[in-house]
Amino acid sequence: MPEPQPVAIKLRVNGNEYSASVEPRLLLVELLRDEFDLTGTHVGCDTTYCGACTVLFNGVTVKSCTMFAVQADGAEITTVEGLTTDGHLHPLQQAFINDHGLQCGYCTPGMLISGAYLLSRNPRPSDKDIRKGIAGNTCRCTGYQNIFKAVADAAAATRASQHGD
Numbered sequence: 347m348p349e350p351q352p353v354a355i356k357l358r359v360n361g362n363e364y365s366a367s368v369e370p371r372l373l374l375v376e377l378l379r380d381e382f383d384l385t386g387t388h389v390g391c392d393t394t395y396c397g398a399c400t401v402l403f404n405g406v407t408v409k410s411c412t413m414f415a416v417q418a419d420g421a422e423i424t425t426v427e428g429l430t431t432d433g434h435l436h437p438l439q440q441a442f443i444n445d446h447g448l449q450c451g452y453c454t455p456g457m458l459i460s461g462a463y464l465l466s467r468n469p470r471p472s473d474k475d476i477r478k479g480i481a482g483n484t485c486r487c488t489g490y491q492n493i494f495k496a497v498a499d500a501a502a503a504t505r506a507s508q509h510g511d
């Protein structure tokens with residue numbers, strides 16, 4: 347059987363242009379981590395369960411262990427590294443620090459991406475909204491309470507900075 351041929355792809359990650367020649371079976375998370383050195387995106391399970399590999403794909407959260415790199419041709423990706431702008435932490439990153447929203451930190455990149463996605467669509471999330479927003483992300487350490495608090499506090503901080511409320 348002939349070997350699968352590499353496929354040339356181009357994509358934007360965190361606002362930067364990337365190109366790569368990838369095997370058809372290469373996973374998106376492998377491309378990000380191993381080819382582009384964006385190791386903030388973690389692999390916790392490789393089976394679509396834990397959410398540690400969550401990134402934004404054309405503005406929507408996906409589990410990057412569940413997509414092939416070739417599917418990202420022409421896509422716009424945001425990883426946890428892309429949440430920081432001009433050296434300033436995303437409000438959610440700051441809230442995770444303030445509220446002790448992490449312990450080992452393994453789940454944190456995925457939590458931050460899912461949380462940021464939620465806040466981008468819902469600036470005033472209820473407790474239930476927050477729980478649903480990170481339902482695809484598993485944490486084995488924190489018991490979740492400080493993560494929920496961090497998302498709520500980030501939402502409040504963002505509203506205060508934008509509207510003074």
Ligand code: FES
Pocket residue numbers: 388389390391392393394395396397398399400409410411412
């Ligand atoms: S590594 Fe992708 S969901 Fe766990």
Ligand code: FES
Pocket residue numbers: 447448449450451452453454484485486487488
């Ligand atoms: S902080 Fe350890 S898995 Fe969430």
